[in-house]
Amino acid sequence: PHPPPSATVNMDSAPLLRALTALADDNVSFFDRVGTDSARRFAAAFTVLREHCRRLAPALRHFARLCHRFDLDESTPGNGYRSLLQTARCCLAHAVHRSRYVAANRRSLFFRAGHNVAELEAYGAALAQLRALLCLAQRLLARSRPGCLFPGEEEEEEEEEGCGVSELVLREYSTMRNGCFYGRCLGFQFAPSIRPVLQTIAIGLVSFGESYKRHQRGLGAAAGSLFTSGKFALDPELRGAEFERLTQNLDVHFWKSFWNLTESQLLA
Structure with a gap:
């Protein structure tokens, strides 16, 4: 069934992904022609952001279609999957804002190259960890009954490579770099x-x-x-x-x- 309009109107990530991809393409094209060490860092950072956009798109679409099923009711749009989706969208929005600033000011004499490239690299690292969280959330979703936010007792008892759902979450989380x-x-x-x-x-x-x-x-x-x-x-x-x-x-x-x-x- 299709979600009610109120459940997805603010969860569509496609405009953010398109904007960030276009800005990344423009900035990569510009900094590739400059040739300095700082420009190479900018080009690498925007290349990473562009790749994150490509890989995030399917997962964000998937959760945007499904997250409303786990809400308490239509007037209470909130659950863990929705929170994760919104967090990823916030990170994308900040990356778009910084990318637009770079595109508008990269020729200025007062442009702070070191600060701005560090900001872009930081948001690239954050998006990488959010991608990992989305992948883990997809695995949890696949092991849960339809409409159930948490795996049931049967799913907990099942084992995957010698561990259950709780052990899987803890093991995957321990490998993340949350700094x-x-x-x-x-x-x-x-x-x-x-x-x-x-x-x-x-x-x-x-x-x-x-x-x-x-x-x-x-x-x-x-x-x-x-x-x-x-x-x-x-x-x-x-x-x-x-x-x-x-x-x-x-x-x-x-x-x-x-x-x-x-x-x-x-x-x-």
Whole structure:
């Protein structure tokens, strides 16, 4: 059955994909003629974005057709598949915006080549991870009963290469590189007004983590983080890599120490 118009009117990714592909073609054509190291980075970044568009299109169309089936009802359009689809569309929209800016300002004397190419590379990395998530979501969808958001007990008991659905998800997630979501792309799926708040929290967390791994605790770690926060504010790639390391390697005591900072006398 065809989805109701209200379920898909805002989920069509085709215009974004067409716009990004056209902008990538135009920018690749321009930077290929320049020949500098910076131009080669731009050409490579736009080539990656163009390839992501080509490979994302089938998966995005697939979920746009199906995601409404998992909503609570027609007036409550929300579920995990829809959220993943919308996140991918937000990332594409940011890539389109940056690509348009590059196309409009690439001949300007004040064009910040290093900053803009780093932004494009970051969104290319984010789209690569979103592609992996969409592939995993397709595998979960294939193993679930029609209309069921989660696999049933029967599907959980089935094994694929010696593991069930839960083990499959954890195994695939452990191979992902999620640092790109905490660097330059941090909070891209949220309103612009909330991004500075998220950046502040992320900088504080990775700064605190660097002091924590030197076996400083409590107020000592909080004080030490004040001296290391600058490098994470200036280097988004370093911040993303450190955030990924913290989330994968540090134990629950670190998270308790960090979130309890607001209750310490230092911030009282």
